[in-house]
Amino acid sequence: MTIGELCDALQAEVVSAGDETQKIEGVIVGDLLSHVLGSARENQAWVTIQTHLNVAAVAVLKELPLILLASNRRPQEELAAKCREENVALAVSPLPAYELCLRLGALGIGDVRGS
Amino acid sequence: MASPYLENFVVDENELFSIGEAAAQIKAILKMLGIPSDVIRRASIVAYEAEMNLVIHGGGGRMELEVRPERVKISALDAGPGIPDIEKAMMEGFSTASEKIREMGFGAGMGLPNIKRNSDSLELLSEVGKGTTLRAEILVKQEREG
Numbered sequence: 132m133t134i135g136e137l138c139d140a141l142q143a144e145v146v147s148a149g150d151e152t153q154k155i156e157g158v159i160v161g162d163l164l165s166h167v168l169g170s171a172r173e174n175q176a177w178v179t180i181q182t183h184l185n186v187a188a189v190a191v192l193k194e195l196p197l198i199l200l201a202s203n204r205r206p207q208e209e210l211a212a213k214c215r216e217e218n219v220a221l222a223v224s225p226l227p228a229y230e231l232c233l234r235l236g237a238l239g240i241g242d243v244r245g246s
Numbered sequence: 247m248a249s250p251y252l253e254n255f256v257v258d259e260n261e262l263f264s265i266g267e268a269a270a271q272i273k274a275i276l277k278m279l280g281i282p283s284d285v286i287r288r289a290s291i292v293a294y295e296a297e298m299n300l301v302i303h304g305g306g307g308r309m310e311l312e313v314r315p316e317r318v319k320i321s322a323l324d325a326g327p328g329i330p331d332i333e334k335a336m337m338e339g340f341s342t343a344s345e346k347i348r349e350m351g352f353g354a355g356m357g358l359p360n361i362k363r364n365s366d367s368l369e370l371l372s373e374v375g376k377g378t379t380l381r382a383e384i385l386v387k388q389e390r391e392g
Contacts, residue, residue: 164298165356168291169363181351188266192273192290209263 132240134197134220137176140238141224141231143199146211149220153196158235160228164189171195176240178228180204187213196220201228251279251313257297257322259306262350268309269293272320279313285386288364289318292382295357296322302347303327304378317366318384328374336362336370 132140135151159171160178167177167189176197177190182204190198197220200206206214206221214221224231253275255268272293276286293309300307304324312319329335336358343353362368365382372378 162351163354163356164351165295165354165360168294169356169360179351183350184263185265185350185352188264188270189294192266192269192294 132238134176137197137235137238137240138220138222141199141222141226141234143222143224145220145222146206147214147219147221149196149214149218151220153220155197155240158232158240159195160232167195168193176235178231178235180228182206182210184209184213186210187217187219190214190219191217197222199224199231201226201231251275251311253311255309255311257300257307257309259301259304261301261306265298265301266294268297272309272311275311276313276318281313281318282386285318285384289320289384291364292320292361292384295361296320296380296382298352299357299378299380300324302343302352307377316386318386320382320384322380323377324379325377328376328378329370329372330374332370332372 132155134149134153137155138145155176156174158178159167159175161167162179162181171193173194175195176199177195178199178201180201186198187210200223203225257268269290273286273290276289300322304326307324310321334340338359339355341353341355347353361382366385367383369381
C-alpha cells in the first residue's frame, strides 16, 4: 500500500505529503528515539507521539518515509517544515497508537520481519 | 580509495532540536563512497547516537569520520564533564539525562549499548572534568556470502 492510499484509508490529516506513491513495508512503533534508531527498517511507517524536530532526523536517517502521529498529537512547526523539506510524509491520526496499529494491520500492513 | 577519506564535523551543544545533521552528512558521504548498505546502516546508528551524546552530555564537541576500504571509523570528542563510571554508562537503561531530555524520547540509556551493538570495536576514554573520546569501528566485510 502506498503512503497516499494509507493516509486516505486512515483518514489521517496530512501535514506533509512526502512521496505519496512510495510503498510502505511494515510499521515501527516507538517514542524512544534510540529504540527506533536501533530497530526500524527502511520503508516502514513510524507510529509515535513525539512531535519535535528530531523525529524528522531519525526518519531521514532510517529512511522511514511516513511518520504517523497518534492520539491527535500536533507536530511542532519545525517538524512539519523539516518533513516537507526532506520529502517525508507526516500525518496526524486521532487514534491512539494501539488502535492506529490495529487499523494498519487490518489494511494489510503486516509485519515483514525477515523479508 | 588509496588514502583514507577524512572528514570533521563540529557539533554544537545548542543543537538539541537538530541532532542528526552530522550523522546525516556521514551517511551521505558513505553512500557516495559506495560503502555496502549494511555498513552504512550500522555506521548511521553509531554516528547518530554519538552525536546525540555530544549534544546531551558533552556540551558539544567534534566528530571525525575516517573511511578506509576495510573499515569505517567514527570518533566523537568532547571537553564536557566526563563519565565517572564507564561500566555503568555502558549498561542498558542507565542514564544521567535530565527529565526534559527524557520527555523528548532521549536518555533511555540505550545510546552507548546501541553504539556497541552496531560496531565491531569500541573504545571509550573519559576523564571527569576533562572530557570524553569515543572511537567506534565498523568493518567492511570484503567477501559477501550468497
